[in-house]
Amino acid sequence: MSVLRTAALRSKRTIVAVGLTVAVVAGTGGWAAGSAQTAVTGPAPGAAAWRADHSLDRPLPDPAKAAPAAVARFFASLTRAQQHTLAARHPLTVGNLDGAPVPLRYEANSLALKAERRHRLAQATDPAGTLQDHRQARKAAGRCAELLAPGRRILAFDPRGRGQVAEVHGDLTRARHVAVVVPGSDIDLGSFDRARDPYGTPTGMATSLRRQMTAEAPGARTAVIAWAGYTTPVGLGPDAATGRLAEAGAPRLARFLSGLAAVGAPAPAVLCHSYGSLVCGAAAARTDRDAIADLIVFASPGIRHDSAAALHTSARVWAARDASDWIGNVPHVEFLGLGHGEDPTDPAFGARRVPAARAKGHTGYLAPGTDSLRNFAAIALGRYADVR
Template sequence: MGRFRRTLAVCALVLATVAGTAGWAAGDVQTAVTGPPPGTAAWTADHVLGRRLPNPASTAPALVARFFTGLTAAQRTALAERHPLVVGGLDGAPPELRYTANDLALTAGRDRELARAADPEQPTGVRRQARKRAAAYDRLLTPGRHVLAFDPRGRGQVAEVYGDLRTARRIAVVVPGSDTDLASYDAAADMARDLRAEVIRLAPADHPAVIVWVGYTTPVGVGWDAATGHLAEEGAPRLLRFLDGLAATTRPVAPPSVFCHSYGSVLCGAAAHRLTGRQVSDLVVAASPGMRIGQAGQVPVGARSRLWATARDATDWIRRVPPVELFGLGHGADPADPDFGARVVSSDGAQGHTGYFTPGTASLRNYADIAVGHYGAVACAHSASDTSEDCRHGLH
């Protein structure tokens, strides 16, 4: 009876968290965008080359890369012009071709939204939303930006590259969390830009590239979606396929480091069971509500791969999230807890839930050191059971 009461008490705590604490907003339930890119049916029915095109739903990115290698430049360009949404979102397609295709898709999308915004037959709210979306598309069309993926469905998804994937010897991927979509994308992009600036400072000869990947449907606010793992489970295969595409089209000296922020760490936890050392070298979580994993040893990311957690800042509201998972609610153990078994790095200087990528913080310096493999320079979090030697043990 005592154990049952304790379980009910923890359950009540989780439900109270979901219902909202002071300053937390209730969230809308989201329908995850899944499956191949829009336009896939027209793509698979197209015989312009006299042969079948690779099925975006089933063809492995390595085979997609091989297919494009066998095409002429004119054939690749023709496919991008005929099917911009498919080519722009096709993992395994050449990055430069995807940039071109996504510019075409964004331009067409912007023009459609501007037409809706100018249509007097449309309700005022629809016209207002169309103007906002057109403005978001227009920002992504700024010269010099490199959009690696774009999906207009739902609230909109996007991935962008900072740097040159053709010459990058080091690649990092940032996976943001709740409330990130096409409209709010710039906050996540700032994380990637700040990380790249720090990595360039450390290792300019590596020509580092940082990708911000918003390739899944994120929760809105802190509500049911944020407290459950269903959006993470739906998004995990998309992240895995994206990483396979990077492995097939880039040649860094080591697999990418993946940095997962907030609910993004729940998604990374859902993907971790299927990650390989070829897809990722380091998995780093920050501001994590949990990964739905009991211990770091349950993450089979390969013998050479490492799992890192960021010490939670005292002003980060995520500290109020109970480290439990019951009846599908909550995300389990805190990855920054020494008992979890991850290597815990310092976050000195960070403030709040989004401050871990801020220039001048210990966390951002640590992320840059991890991204370039300077493990001996990582500053570890200090507690009674976590010393610098333990944090970097076995790393060279």
């Protein structure tokens, strides 16, 4: 078969597959079920005031430009009193500043959440607002109150847009084994944790994974971070079929992972669910080498790379999909920006396959009792021989 004929057949298959993609989306609710989102990028509110602060008689590290390692060195040069003063004066900046000391970020985010709760409660009684405005404000205030509950460790909080948050389960400052969970579509401040479909939420996935890691290795020092730090697609709209939001979120994830390395955390296993796998795929090449130990994509529609090698990462790349997951019916193509490319679970892709026979549906991979959960825990613990 000639090269031209082969290319023509491949192009024809791609066009047909794109047509099937459109049909699948339309048949599952249609693009009308989704809405285009404005990606939240750049530093959290308050960055201008932070840059203008000359109380230490020297410039503060630019939240948009300073490398996490430089941020870590800056805070190491301060006294405890100076650190706490900066956190109190600029809670949103310090709370989201990758490379800042972990306990200081918890402190700053607690202050930021309290301030946001007060702001939302004021909105809830503002005579100029509508009943819907009041209802939404009360709901947002309630979410802030939940994140302020004793024992919760909030590593990042950004109230812009639909809200972004990262939470640590375990003691990150002492952990020997760390994992980061990157969620897919429809996740934001309001759906970060919920009673319905708990293992489809960052909190549910992180809690279940850490519990399994503890069961597999009692006494091991572990921490799992639920990271909802990018603007996710809503519904089955064009955002879910393109990589626009993933490209916007990838620098935030890459910076976050570099920030973990800057404060001395071990290289984590990064678990990427559904659309989150696109974010991880785009972030891999942007992340410092050796900043990721393992990259696990599951329920993935593709990661916009032709192979594991194309990710240009030193991390071990793993992939999982259960037989009942509807994502397996989505054609693995990319054409004119639509679709997400090769199937990461295809042997030709080159990822290590993780069994997930007991998982159910699109969000059941970290449900208790599943082989996928046990295997993910083994990977996060570095027990690769136990993956089976």
